[in-house]
Amino acid sequence: MEAIAKERFEPIPKNIQAGQIIGRKPLSYWQDAWRRLRMNRVAMASMWVLLFIFLVAIIGPVLFPQYRENHLNETLMAPNAKYWFGTDDLGRDNFARVLRGSRISLFIGLTVAFISLIIGVLYGGISGYIGGWLDSLMMRIIDILITIPDMIILILLLVVLKPGVGTLILALSLTSWTSMARLVRGQVLQLKEQEFILAARVLGAGTWRIILRHLIPNALSVIIVRFTMSIPGIIFSEAFLSYIGLGIRIPEASWGNLASQGAQQFPSNLWLFFIPAAFICVTMLAFNLFGDGLRDALDPKMRK
Amino acid sequence: MLLEVKDLHVSFHTYAGEVKAVRGLSYTLNKGEVLAVVGESGCGKSVSVQTVLRLIPIPPGEIKKGEILLNGRDVLKLSEKEMQKVRGNEVSMIFQDPMTSLNPTMTIGRQIAEVLTRHQGMRRVAAMEKAIEILTLVEVPNARERAHQYPHEFSGGMRQRVMIAMALACSPDLLIADEPSTALDVTIQAQMLDLLKGLQKKLQTSIILITHDLGVVANIAQQVMIMYAGLAVETGDLREVFYDARHPYTWGLMKSMSRLDLNRKRRLTPIEGVPPDLLNPPEGCPFADRCDYAMRVCREEMPELKIVSGNHGCACWLLHEEAPKVSRPELNGG
Amino acid sequence: MVRYIIKRFLISILTVWVVITATFFLMNLMPGKPYTGEKAIPKAIQENLNAKYGLDQPLITRYFIYLKNVSRGDLGMSMTYKNREVSEIIRDNFPVSADLGIRSLIFGVIAGLFLGVISALKHNRGWDSFSMLVAIIGVSLPSFIIGTMLQFGLGLKFSAFIKDLFNTDFQLFPIALWESPWHKILPSFALGLASLALVARLMRTSMLDVLNQDYIRTAKSKGLSYRTVVMRHTIRNAILPVVTILGPLSAAVLTGTFVVENIFAIPGLGKHFVQSVGMYDYTMIMGLTLFYASFLIAVNFLVDILYGIIDPRIRLAKGKI
Numbered sequence: 023m024e025a026i027a028k029e030r031f032e033p034i035p036k037n038i039q040a041g042q043i044i045g046r047k048p049l050s051y052w053q054d055a056w057r058r059l060r061m062n063r064v065a066m067a068s069m070w071v072l073l074f075i076f077l078v079a080i081i082g083p084v085l086f087p088q089y090r091e092n093h094l095n096e097t098l099m100a101p102n103a104k105y106w107f108g109t110d111d112l113g114r115d116n117f118a119r120v121l122r123g124s125r126i127s128l129f130i131g132l133t134v135a136f137i138s139l140i141i142g143v144l145y146g147g148i149s150g151y152i153g154g155w156l157d158s159l160m161m162r163i164i165d166i167l168i169t170i171p172d173m174i175i176l177i178l179l180l181v182v183l184k185p186g187v188g189t190l191i192l193a194l195s196l197t198s199w200t201s202m203a204r205l206v207r208g209q210v211l212q213l214k215e216q217e218f219i220l221a222a223r224v225l226g227a228g229t230w231r232i233i234l235r236h237l238i239p240n241a242l243s244v245i246i247v248r249f250t251m252s253i254p255g256i257i258f259s260e261a262f263l264s265y266i267g268l269g270i271r272i273p274e275a276s277w278g279n280l281a282s283q284g285a286q287q288f289p290s291n292l293w294l295f296f297i298p299a300a301f302i303c304v305t306m307l308a309f310n311l312f313g314d315g316l317r318d319a320l321d322p323k324m325r326k
Numbered sequence: 327m328l329l330e331v332k333d334l335h336v337s338f339h340t341y342a343g344e345v346k347a348v349r350g351l352s353y354t355l356n357k358g359e360v361l362a363v364v365g366e367s368g369c370g371k372s373v374s375v376q377t378v379l380r381l382i383p384i385p386p387g388e389i390k391k392g393e394i395l396l397n398g399r400d401v402l403k404l405s406e407k408e409m410q411k412v413r414g415n416e417v418s419m420i421f422q423d424p425m426t427s428l429n430p431t432m433t434i435g436r437q438i439a440e441v442l443t444r445h446q447g448m449r450r451v452a453a454m455e456k457a458i459e460i461l462t463l464v465e466v467p468n469a470r471e472r473a474h475q476y477p478h479e480f481s482g483g484m485r486q487r488v489m490i491a492m493a494l495a496c497s498p499d500l501l502i503a504d505e506p507s508t509a510l511d512v513t514i515q516a517q518m519l520d521l522l523k524g525l526q527k528k529l530q531t532s533i534i535l536i537t538h539d540l541g542v543v544a545n546i547a548q549q550v551m552i553m554y555a556g557l558a559v560e561t562g563d564l565r566e567v568f569y570d571a572r573h574p575y576t577w578g579l580m581k582s583m584s585r586l587d588l589n590r591k592r593r594l595t596p597i598e599g600v601p602p603d604l605l606n607p608p609e610g611c612p613f614a615d616r617c618d619y620a621m622r623v624c625r626e627e628m629p630e631l632k633i634v635s636g637n638h639g640c641a642c643w644l645l646h647e648e649a650p651k652v653s654r655p656e657l658n659g660g
Numbered sequence: 661m662v663r664y665i666i667k668r669f670l671i672s673i674l675t676v677w678v679v680i681t682a683t684f685f686l687m688n689l690m691p692g693k694p695y696t697g698e699k700a701i702p703k704a705i706q707e708n709l710n711a712k713y714g715l716d717q718p719l720i721t722r723y724f725i726y727l728k729n730v731s732r733g734d735l736g737m738s739m740t741y742k743n744r745e746v747s748e749i750i751r752d753n754f755p756v757s758a759d760l761g762i763r764s765l766i767f768g769v770i771a772g773l774f775l776g777v778i779s780a781l782k783h784n785r786g787w788d789s790f791s792m793l794v795a796i797i798g799v800s801l802p803s804f805i806i807g808t809m810l811q812f813g814l815g816l817k818f819s820a821f822i823k824d825l826f827n828t829d830f831q832l833f834p835i836a837l838w839e840s841p842w843h844k845i846l847p848s849f850a851l852g853l854a855s856l857a858l859v860a861r862l863m864r865t866s867m868l869d870v871l872n873q874d875y876i877r878t879a880k881s882k883g884l885s886y887r888t889v890v891m892r893h894t895i896r897n898a899i900l901p902v903v904t905i906l907g908p909l910s911a912a913v914l915t916g917t918f919v920v921e922n923i924f925a926i927p928g929l930g931k932h933f934v935q936s937v938g939m940y941d942y943t944m945i946m947g948l949t950l951f952y953a954s955f956l957i958a959v960n961f962l963v964d965i966l967y968g969i970i971d972p973r974i975r976l977a978k979g980k981i
Contacts, residue, residue: 036620429879
C-alpha cells in the first residue's frame with residue numbers, strides 16, 4: 023500500500039450543494055431558447071429577411087406613394103431607370119405598386135393572425151378552463167366548422183360581402199381562429215391540473231386571474247410558434263383569393279392581385295408576374311424557415 | 327464465465343460538452359447467477375448495461391474504451407449483423423416502462439413470434455403456437471386469446487409479463503432487466519419479482535437486474551454491484567455486501583431502503599444532496615461531497631477498488647490503513 | 661367501431677346541413693335577388709321558376725323547398741349557361757377535376773412519404789437537407805406561382821429547346837388543355853407539390869418521433885434487422901398521423917384545382933367555379949359550394965373510418981369514443 027501523508031486523512035465537512043452548483047450553467051427557458059435560435063443560421067437569416075421586408079412595407083409606400091397614378095403613354099414598360107419594376111397596362115409604376123402590395127399583404131397577414139390569436143386564446147382558454155358541457159358544446163362547434171373547408175367559406179363570404187381589405191380580414195379571421203382555439207384548449211387542459219393552479223386558487227385568485235396570469239404564459243411558447251406559422255398561410259390565402267378575383271381589387275394593390283394581373287399578360291411582360299411572385303415566395307419561405315427554427319428553439323424536448 | 331466487462335468508458339456528447347456516463351467499470355457474471363446493479367438514477371446503470379447490447383444511440387453516445395466479453399467474444403468488436411444475432415437470442419432485455427415498450431399497432435402474439443421467426447427460423451404459425459406457450463409460462467391468463475390482442479388491451483403488469491415472455495422466447499443466456507418493476511404498482515412489483523425469480527430457477531438464465539431499491543435485491547440476487555457516478559463503488563456476494571457493507575454510500579442506500587417486513591418504526595433517512603454532474607466529474611471520490619466520513623484525500627484522489635475479502639471489493643479511502651477507523655452505523659436488517 | 665362510424669356519420673350529416681343552411685341564408689339575405697338577378701328573364705320562364713323554386717313564397721318556405729330540391733340532387737339552373745342545370749355541369753366537368761386531383765394526390769402522398777422516410781432515416785445528413793429543402797419550397801410556393809413558373813420554364817422554354825434540338829413538332833410539356841398523358845404532367849405536378857411538401861414534413865416529424873419511442877428500442881433489442889425495425893415497427897406507426905391529414909390535403913388539392921385549371925386551361929369544374937364567381941352566377945356558386953363541401957365532408961368521413969381501421973386503439977375501442 024502506497025504511503026499517503028497522514029494529514030490527508032483529516033475529516034472534512036459535507037458539501038451537499040456541490041452537485042447542484044457546478045456543472046452546466048443554469049439558463050432560463052427563454053435564454054436557452056434564444057441561444058438555440060441564434061445558433062440556427064437559417065432561422066436567423068430568415069429573421070433578417072423578414073425584418074427587411076417589414077421595413078420595406080412600412081417605409082416603401084411613404085417614399086413611393088404614386089401606386090395609383092396612371093401614365094397612359096408609358097404602359098407595359100419593362101424595368102428601366104425610371105420605373106425599376108416596369109409599368110402595368112395603365113402605365114402605373116410597378117415598383118410603387120409592389121411596395122404598396124407588400125404593405126397590404128403583410129398588414130392582412132399580421133392582422134388576421136393577431137385577431138385569430140385573440141379569439142383563439144379566449145375561446146380555447148374558456149373552453150378548456152371551464153370544461154364540462156360548455157367545453158363539449160364549444161368543441162362540437164369547432165368540429166363542425168373545421169369539417170367545412172376554409173376556402174369554401176371564404177369564397178362564399180367574399181361573394182356575398184363587399185370586396186376590400188376589411189372584408190378580407192373579416193373573412194380570413196373567421197376561418198383561421200379554430201386551430202388556435204384547439205391548441206390553446208389543449209394547453210390549458212394540460213396545465214389546469216398542475217399544482218400551482220391549485221395554490222393560486224387557495225390564495226383566493228379569481229378565475230380570470232388564473233387564466234391570464236398562470237395558464238397563458240405557460241402555454242406561450244407553443245402559441246408563439248403556431249402564431250408565426252399561421253402568418254404565411256394567411257398571406258397565401260390572401261394571394262389565392264386575390265388571384266381568383268375575390269380579394270383585393272385594382273387599383274388597390276396586394277401581392278396576390280399583382281401576380282394575378284401579371285398572369286393575365288402571360289407569357290409576355292413576364293416581370294409583372296414574376297416580381298410579385300418572388301415577393302410572395304421569399305416571404306413565405308422566410309416565415310416557414312423562421313417558424314421551424316423558432317419551434318426547434320422553443321421545444322422543451324430539444325433541451326438536453 | 328458468461329460475461330466479463332473490463333474498464334468500460336461510455337460518454338455522451340451534448341451541447342454543453344462530454345457527459346462521462348460510465349467511467350471505467352469492470353464486473354463479471356457467471357452462468358446461472360443473478361447480478362443486481364444498484365444505485366440512484368443517473369449513475370450510469372442503464373447506460374452500462376445497454377452497452378452490452380450496444381443499444382445506446384451513437385452519436386450522441388460513444389464507447390470510449392473497454393471490452394465486453396460475452397462467452398469470450400468481445401461484443402464491441404462485432405459487426406452490426408453479428409450483433410443482431412446476439413440481441414434477443416443470446417442476450418435480451420426488459421425495459422423500465424411496459425406502457426411504452428410495446429408496439430401499439432401489432433398484436434402481442436406477433437411481437438413475441440417475431441423474435442422466434444427471426445432467431446430460430448420458425449414459421450409464423452409455429453412461432454405463434456410457441457408464443458402462446460411462453461405467455462402461459464409467464465402466467466398470462468387465457469394466453470391463446472390474449473395473444474391476438476393489442477398492447478392497449480393489457481394492464482401494466484400484464485404488459486411487463488409480455489415483455490418478459492418476449493425476452494425469454496429464445497432462451498437467452500443472459501437477461502438484462504432494467505428496473506422492470508419501478509413503473510408498476512407496489513403489489514404488482516412483488517408479483518413481477520417473484521415471477522422473475524421463479525423463471526430464473528426454472529430456466530437457469532443469468533440475470534442482470536438493475537434497481538435503485540436495495541430491498542428488491544435481497545430476494546433474488548447472488549451478486550451485488552453498487553454504482554455511483556459511473557463507477558462501481560462496492561461489489562461482492564449478496565451476503566458480503568448486505569452484512570458487511572464497507573462503503574458509506576452503501577450504508578446510505580441501506581438506511582434509505584424501504585422494507586415492509588421489519589422495523590416499522592425506523593425512520594427512513596435519505597442521502598442528502600444529489601450525485602455530481604458527470605459533465606465535470608470530480609477528481610476525487612464522487613461521493614465525497616455527500617459523505618459523512620469525507621476526508622481531505624477523498625476530494626483529491628480517487629480511491630481504487632480494493633478486495634476486502636473473497637469477492638467483496640470496495641472503493642473507499644476509509645479502507646486505507648492510515649485512515650481513521652470508522653464503525654458501520656446501525657443499520658436495519660444486519 | 662360501429663359506434664365510432666355512426667357518430668362520425670351523424671356529424672357529417674349535421675355538417676352538410678349546416679353548410680346548406682348557411683349557404684342558403686347568406687345568398688338570400690344579401691342585396692340583389694340571386695334568383696331573379698339583374699338579367700331580364702322572360703315572364704313565362706319566371707313563372708316556371710316561381711312554381712319550381714317558390715320564388716314568390718316567403719323565405720322560410722323557400723328554404724324548405726330548397727332543402728327538398730337539394731336532397732333530390734336538384735341544384736337549380738345556371739344563370740349564365742342557358743338551360744343547363746348545375747348538377748349537369750358538375751356531372752360533365754367534375755371527372756376532369758377528379759382525374760387531376762387524384763393524380764396530384766397520389767403523386768404528392770407517395771413522393772412525400774418517400775422523402776419524409778428517407779429524411780428521417782438519414783437525419784441531419786445530405787438527404788435530409790435535400791428533402792427538407794424540397795419540402796420547404798413546396799410549402800412556400802403557392803400552386804398558382806408554381807404552375808405559371810412550370811408553364812414558362814418547362815412548357816415554353818424547355819419544350820421549345822427540345823423541339824429545336826430534335827427538329828420535331830412534338831411538344832414535350834403542353835401548357836394547356838387536358839388530353840394526352842403529356843398534358844397531365846405539369847398540372848399534376850404543380851398541384852401535387854404542396855401535398856408532397858406537407859406529407860414529407862409530417863412524415864419526417866412523425867418518423868423521428870416514433871424512432872425515439874421505447875418500443876423501437878424494444879424492437880432493436882429483439883435483434884430484428886434494420887429493415888424490419890424500419891418497415892414493420894417505425895413506418896407502420898409513423899404513417900398514422902399522415903392518414904389524418906388526408907382530409908385537409910384533399911381540401912387543399914380541390915381548392916388548388918380552381919387556379920391550376922385556370923392556368924392550364926383545363927376544362928374541369930374548378931375553372932367553371934372561378935368563372936361563376938367572376939360572373940356572380942349565384943345558383944352555380946351555391947350549387948358548387950354545396951357540392952364541394954359535401955364531397956370533402958364525405959372524404960373526411962372516409963378518412964376517419966380508414967384511420968379507425970388502421971389504428972387498433974380505435975378499431976377495438978368498445979363504446980366510449
